[in-house]
Each structure stands twice: as structure tokens, then as C-alpha cells.
Amino acid sequence: MKTLVVIPARFASVRYPGKPLVELRGATGKSKSLIQRSWEAATGVTGVDRVIVATDDDRIAQKAKSFGAEVVFTSSDCRNGTERCAEALDRIGGGFDTVVNLQGDAPLTPPWFIEQLVSALQADEAAVIATPVLRCDGAALGGLLNDRRAGRVGGTTAVFDRNMRGLYFSKEVIPFTSGRFEDDEPTPVFHHVGVYAYRPDGLRAYPSWPIGPLEKLEGLEQLRFLEQGRPVLCVEVDARGRKFWELNNPEDVPTLEAMMAGMGME
Numbered sequence: 001m002k003t004l005v006v007i008p009a010r011f012a013s014v015r016y017p018g019k020p021l022v023e024l025r026g027a028t029g030k031s032k033s034l035i036q037r038s039w040e041a042a043t044g045v046t047g048v049d050r051v052i053v054a055t056d057d058d059r060i061a062q063k064a065k066s067f068g069a070e071v072v073f074t075s076s077d078c079r080n081g082t083e084r085c086a087e088a089l090d091r092i093g094g095g096f097d098t099v100v101n102l103q104g105d106a107p108l109t110p111p112w113f114i115e116q117l118v119s120a121l122q123a124d125e126a127a128v129i130a131t132p133v134l135r136c137d138g139a140a141l142g143g144l145l146n147d148r149r150a151g152r153v154g155g156t157t158a159v160f161d162r163n164m165r166g167l168y169f170s171k172e173v174i175p176f177t178s179g180r181f182e183d184d185e186p187t188p189v190f191h192h193v194g195v196y197a198y199r200p201d202g203l204r205a206y207p208s209w210p211i212g213p214l215e216k217l218e219g220l221e222q223l224r225f226l227e228q229g230r231p232v233l234c235v236e237v238d239a240r241g242r243k244f245w246e247l248n249n250p251e252d253v254p255t256l257e258a259m260m261a262g263m264g265m266e
Contacts, residue, residue, distance in 0.1 A: 141177075
């Protein structure tokens with residue numbers, strides 16, 4: 001089984017232009033770009049045969065090449081990371097059994113998240129896509145709720161059935177809960193981790209499917225699979241005490257830097 005990791009990266013983000021080039025300081029004060037930290041996260045995963053950065057921007061490409069990443073140029077017409085991954089796969093000629101989309105705003109993604117994700121997809125012949133979900137503790141849920149109260153779009157949440165098939169993904173906090181939780185207490189809310197593993201046939205078909213109303217409203221690419229009736233396998237992962245957050249807004253930079261410092265990341 002051969003696995004490809006694609007890191008889709010674009011400069012023209014609506015919410016955070018130039019996000020892949022944002023510098024993040026680690027525990028020693030050393031600064032590295034977001035795209036470099038995401039690439040380092042990908043290269044630390046066991047069982048991966050190739051890692052590429054897929055972009056349509058020369059600035060991102062030059063930065064990626066400066067730290068040794070392989071770059072594949074893709075069209076500026078790609079509407080999201082999944083479409084960019086599909087085009088990148090075609091440009092390099094295929095030859096992989098699993099394609100992982102490690103979005104460039106999640107440099108704190110532990111390697112075992114991706115390893116578990118690939119293993120689960122390969123074991124489930126009915127699924128065309130798999131994605132990790134992480135049970136929120138009270139502190140993480142509080143962060144999500146605070147973002148929404150402040151009018152910011154923070155992390156995405158997921159709900160799924162007893163067979164771990166995704167029912168819905170939302171930028172709102174779902175399911176609703178009125179409970180109060182201690183910081184380290186498990187909650188019924190699952191944070192969707194922005195990583196995907198695809199079967200190549202499903203990935204190649206994706207760009208030809210129309211954008212449905214739910215994808216358009218939420219701005220979440222995985223909803224296109226659900227709107228097409230394609231099963232999305234949710235894989236519950238364990239952070240093993242490690243902090244996890246994504247860079248969604250400029251306000252998230254200090255949070256990520258504090259987490260990296262706490263984990264001793266360079």
C-alpha cells in the first residue's frame with residue numbers, strides 16, 4: 001500500500017490572506033512558517049511514501065522549496081483543498097493507494113492521527129474518505145464556544161452514527177449542550193481534525209460533483225461527499241495528552257505558539 005500526503009496551500013484565503021507564510025515561534029524562540037511546520041508534521045508520519053506541497057502561488061512555492069519540500073503547481077481554479085489534492089494526484093501520475101490531505105493550517109497534528117486514519121480507511125472497503133474526530137474536553141469546548149460568541153469561525157465539529165459514519169459537520173458547535181464541564185472533563189462534542197484520507201477513485205471524482213447547498217453554506221469541503229451520498233468514515237483519535245488546535249484566525253497565533261512552547265517544539 002502506497003500513501004501520498006498532499007499539503008494544499010493557497011495565499012488568497014478570504015479569512016486569513018497569506019496564512020501559509022505566517023511565522024510561528026517554537027519553544028526556543030525559533031520562527032518557522034506555517035507551511036514548513038505542516039510539512040515537518042507530514043514527514044514525521046510513519047508509512048508515508050511521498051509528501052508534496054500543492055499550491056498555485058509562487059511565494060508559497062519558493063518558501064516550500066527553501067526548506068526542501070517537493071512542490072506541485074496546481075490551478076488557481078481549485079475551489080478547496082480536496083480539489084487541489086485531486087489535481088496534484090493527476091499531475092504526478094497517480095500510483096498511490098491512499099491520498100492524505102493534511103491541510104496547511106494544522107501543524108500540531110500528531111503523526112498517529114494520520115497513521116490511524118490511513119489504517120482505518122484501508123480496513124473499510126465501503127468508505128471513500130476518512131477523517132479524524134477528537135472528543136473535546138471542557139477546555140477545548142470552551143474555546144470553540146468562545147470563538148462563536150466573538151463572531152469568529154473556530155474549529156469544526158462533527159456528529160456521526162454508531163458505525164462512525166459522518167452525519168454532519170458544522171462550523172457551529174454541535175450537538176447543542178447546556179452542560180457545564182470542567183477543563184479536563186470529556187464532553188459529547190467532537191472536534192473535527194482537518195485531515196482527510198481518500199481512495200484515489202473517490203478523490204478523482206470529487207471535482208466533477210456540483211457544490212451542494214450545505215457545502216456552500218458551511219464552506220466545508222467534506223460535505224460534498226455527504227451530499228452525494230458517499231460515506232465519510234469518522235475515526236476517533238486520542239490526543240494522548242497533546243494539545244491540538246488549528247490556525248483559523250490571526251488571534252490563534254499566540255494560542256498555537258503557547259501550545260508549541262508547552263510541548264517543547266522547536
